[in-house]
Amino acid sequence: MTKKITIALGALLWLVAAGPAVTLAADFFVYPRQGQSVEQQERDTWECRAWATNTTGFDPAARPRAVTPPPIQQAPRGGALTGAAGGAGLGAGLGAITGGNAGRGAAIGAVGGGLLGAMRRNDQVRQNDFANQQWQQQNVAHHEANRSAWTRAVAACLSGRGYTVK
Numbered sequence: 001m002t003k004k005i006t007i008a009l010g011a012l013l014w015l016v017a018a019g020p021a022v023t024l025a026a027d028f029f030v031y032p033r034q035g036q037s038v039e040q041q042e043r044d045t046w047e048c049r050a051w052a053t054n055t056t057g058f059d060p061a062a063r064p065r066a067v068t069p070p071p072i073q074q075a076p077r078g079g080a081l082t083g084a085a086g087g088a089g090l091g092a093g094l095g096a097i098t099g100g101n102a103g104r105g106a107a108i109g110a111v112g113g114g115l116l117g118a119m120r121r122n123d124q125v126r127q128n129d130f131a132n133q134q135w136q137q138q139n140v141a142h143h144e145a146n147r148s149a150w151t152r153a154v155a156a157c158l159s160g161r162g163y164t165v166k
Helices: 002-025 038-056 079-096 102-160
Strands: 031-032 163-165
Touching: 031 038, 038 102, 102 163
Parallel strands: none
Antiparallel strands: 031 163
């Protein structure tokens, strides 16, 4: 399971890190409405990007900050084996108390305890996976919200300087 988490986190970080570099120029189109030269447009664009970065605190060219995932709840140790051992002990005790066959009670208890232990462990693993997916989705949504605010800030700055931004 930890290998899956490591691979998923690596893929997420790569997408978040590579995404801004790849899509930086494709966020919007700029048209010089007042006849600005190419050099002036480039200067204004870079100044507006710097202003947007300072204003929003988001830099699309920077690597995303590493955020630690939520702590993983430890699954009950042993799972099926621990459950089987506990069930066998309980079954043997009940078999001996009721005057029945302690060995048969132990076998039945071992099977039942093993199943319950495995189910409890599997449930904990699923809960951990769900918490990790929620954490990843929140990080992506937070990054996209910051990127959107930055893009709007650049567009507002360029519009204020006489450009049409779409």
